[in-house]
Amino acid sequence: MMSSDKQDTTGNDFLEKLQVSSQVVLETAQKKGRSICPKCNSSRMFYCYTCYVPVESVPTGDIPTVKLPVKIDIIKHPNETDGKSTAAHAKLLAHEDVTVYTYPSIPDYDKQIHEVVLVFPGPNAVSLKDGLQYLPQHKNQKKDFTEPNIKRQRLDRCDNEEKNVTDAAQGMNCLRKVIFIDSTWNQTNKIISDERLQGNPIILLDDYQIHFYPSDRSSQFRVKTL
Template identity: 45%
Template structure:
């Protein structure tokens, strides 16, 4: 596959190509006419073999809170539910899950006070070490910074730090699914105020329905989930990239190809 997804380890998309060539099918639950999946019931159409669609296992549970006015057919959140059904739950606002351990939950959204995942992990580890942030005043700033970086990057033992094998610092990640102009209604909800916010700054969207006036770093929901998990694997689980989550973009990358092929064809004939 050419384009921005060329380096991904994606499962074969022949089933999608064949399904598209054959035309629309039916949702096995509601009977609606759909192409690949029913965006209302979050299931594949009856003529698309589930054995030919990948399943992705996530390292933590994911809650997606969808704005009630978000158009189901335009949302990419359903991709996550279909491809990782055991780990993803979609709620329609004002329905929000109850977070019994808020310190184990991350809200992925760029609001004031949010940190990158890298900064959050650094902050937490500094707190365990009893080290002040590097920005704080310190008479021996350079010496302090050197000591801090050695500890953070594991080049010397960390006094008093206990590591428990198999225990992850976070259990859930929460995403908001709506247009950026609709986010305030959800993000200001008091039930989300106690959650640590993390933001994604390094990635640009490839969504074909770009929101006018918004920066290219404002991602579609499935993009945000994918890039978050890529960073989570490296920064929290301390594993090199494995491509384990590439198939979250299985539908998205295929649709991207269709949209851009159609645009190219239109330009050619114009």
């Protein structure tokens, strides 16, 4: 969970502002215990983390759906435990806009370089604003692996603040898809270094305060989980 600024707010203050749907449907399902997945017939609690659907004891109509402004691709490491992966939550709530891939089976984003960004808190990541400024420059252009890898270059800041805003706005119009990596930190290197991801700008979402348990003292302003 994220709050929209870097103000020093407590987790309790943030939670009090959330509009949380009724949990009666989940409480009822919990009393019934584990139920069957309607697709694979596996025994699960609440939802099937393999098929990304509610189990039979949870009425589909009682689960809220979310329409996202962009498409989301989640690349999950094969060693990531399905039952602990939060990627399933995104797929459940926004099933039309979220696709989960298990590495190494991922798309080639070569033809989408002008409309896709990768969210990853690496040392060479740029801010969302800078990443959006990059997208319009590569519209209708093809990726060339003989050129320096763009994700390893810090984008130069424009001296003209007005142009910055314009470029970012154009970039937002270009943005069609956001890629996330679902993996433990120690397992990310193989995915992030995959050639199929090398042409996409890597951005860091650090303008939001994180309210995540268990807490991570490394940073309060970086996305820790979906």
